[in-house]
Amino acid sequence: MHSAVLLIEFGAIILALGLLGRLAGRLKFSPIPLYLLAGLAFGTGGLLPLGTSEEFVAIGAEIGVILLLLMLGLEYTASDLVSNLKTQYPAGIVDCALNALPGAAAALLMGWGPVAAVVLAGVTWISSSGVIAKVLGDLGRLGNRETPVILSILVLEDLAMAVYLPIITALLAGVGWAAGGLTLAIALGAAGAVLFVAVRYGRIISRFVSSDDPEKLLLVVLGLTILVAGIAQQLQVSAAVGAFLVGIALSGEAAEGAHSLLAPLRDLFAAMFFVFFGLHTDPASIPPVLLPALALAAVTACTKVATGYWAARRAGISVKGRWRAGGALVARGEFSIVIAGLAVTAGIEPRLGPLATAYVLILVVVGPLTARYAEPVAALAGRLSRRQDTGASGTPAPLETVPAAPTETEPTAPGPDDPEAVGSVPVEEPGGSGARRA
Template identity: 35%
Template sequence: MNHMVFEVGLAIALIAAAGLLSAKLRFSVIPFYILIGMAVGPHALEIWHFDFRFIESAPLIEFMGRIGVLFLLFYLGLEFSVGRLIKSGRSIAVGGTIYILINFTLGVIFAWALGFPLAEILVIAGITTISSSAIVAKVLVDLKRTANPETEMILGIIMFEDVFLAVYISILSGLVLSGSTTLGGVLLSALIALGFMLVLLVAGRKAVPLLNRLLNIRSNELFALVIFAALFLVAGFSETIHVAEAIGALLVGLVLAETEHAKRIEHLIMPFRDFFGAIFFFSFGLTIDPLALGGAVWMSLGAVAITLIGNLAAGLLAGRSAGLPSKASANIGLTIVSRGEFSIIMANLGKAGGLLAVLQPFAALYVLIMAILGPLLTKESKTIYKWMNKVIPFKDASGKKEGKTVLQKEGSG
């Protein structure tokens, strides 16, 4: 305990330095946070006889990172309307199914082509299928795209992925850890996850008048305590029923976005979102062992290639199925391409089941590459779309080529 405050202070100083460097280079800050975490993580070497490994403070930094994910998703939820999401339920279900089918199928084919056994194939497919809700949320906020028409579909796909994740982890845990699973247990897990989301969204929308009265609190201190209590209680309860705590935070944000206090809540949350969000990406970097990455380079690069192809195809199909123009549809695929916390969960499940050791370094390198590429591709999505439209001209619903009028819309997107 003697050095915990100093270690946390050092971590924050390093995060700030990484942020200043990224601002100077005008590049996404997320990869810088991850890389600085890798450089000083528990697997890093001693530098100038000073140990940067945060031995005493690592659990605290990890917990602060988890809080960062909650604030990122909570703030993202505040930017939207639960009414819009409910009305778009069918298009989100179709888009989410398209996204999962394409990326999961490509992941299975990729792992099978490399000659892996069944259990390893399923773990690798899980690693390459689920996008990082934390990175996606951070990018959308940083690039000011929360008002873009495609962001509703992006949010919906993130939530759809969580239902898939609840079912998939149930199946995979049974296969990997015990060698068997029951259909009843899998269906129950899926129904609980889906039912919890729907009940919270619908009930929260109907409770808006009551929430308006309850949140009519003059004291900023008491107001903050009430909001934080709701956030952490719902997110924590979500985790107990096998729904990702980050999705619980997103749902709370979606409900509170309907109230007349939404702007006040946003103003309250922003500094916490920025501070704890930065710590999340730093803490993720701490978990990566740079020395173990070499043996998984080619496998990781191959997975990156199929993920980019799968995401772009899935985004285009999901967007067009919802009636979005090609530019907005391409933005979907390029925005949710990042991989992160859920991929690491899959790799850890493989480790717990005694599967091949290559899964850990593969997941770490793959996630690192995707965490760097994801924000970059999202930022440059307009340029990428213009290039794609020249190579393969896109057509609108009437069959006409989408011209400059489409490209000029949503200048920030």
């Protein structure tokens, strides 16, 4: 009987997700907000709570995050990763300063104390790699020129978690400096070892994994990824970081074959991740903390857009690509919930959990919208501003009076940062192979 109920509940969830995905496709909209709302409806305090299949969905959600980051890693080579990290580390510093400080300040203003301030700083700092990976795929932007900038910031954040999580765990547990330092050293050593192996021995790993039989290739890649992710998490390193580095290590035919085989699995389990997030949110806990969560979300959405804009500008991306980069970074997700969960378990501040949940729910819904509309809204605002300047002065703006007429020798094709003209980096279908396989 238990098995029958499990199959009924799980089948109903998958069917509902499929119908919501169709609706989102017709509306030209990311399905992520609809998946989250479905989770709220089926979760604790929702319209139709589910209990039997929740544990199964939880495991599927973990696999979903791992597959999302694995597929991101398959888009780029190890040399791409190293060069991007070397050039984009200032963006990581700016990202931390602009987005962690508002959370820390909010906790101190509400009188929650310094430990809660460090926790809330992490909640507001880290973008959701899983949500952003899904959105970039849905929008067909994996091959865009601003995408490596976005991925560099996400990787820097994920790697920073290898330092932050041991620190916050030690603070919450009240352990001494010696125990905390040992945990941090183990985490950093594990992250560095995985990165070294991915960069130095990536081709050997690819030859070991590669197979002409799709079944064997799928089993080996999936097993290796989950194994490395589990070991990384056991060593206090993010499982997402481990999965991403496995994707970085694979190249050539192994990566191309794995990409095509894993894409359907990624879509299935990623949808389960977003549903699971909603399942664990009690709608009744949100209203009391809604106003501070909205204020914090508004501030940190702006700071994330500013971070992406600055990083893309520094990388030489055009104005359109800068706005797209900033809008794509807004969503928060899995890491923010993990950080808040640690604090709730430790009993630091009872209001921190509901606040973090409401905050993440707001931005995980707003994030796909800003990713889609930040650039066109900025362009519209610029046009309106120029019109107002023209009307106030009574004469056309200087840039409008002398348009540069195209000549026969001047191409009028879209610029290199537009999705339809990325040159040697072809735009793929969502989940396509992107820059790495060009």
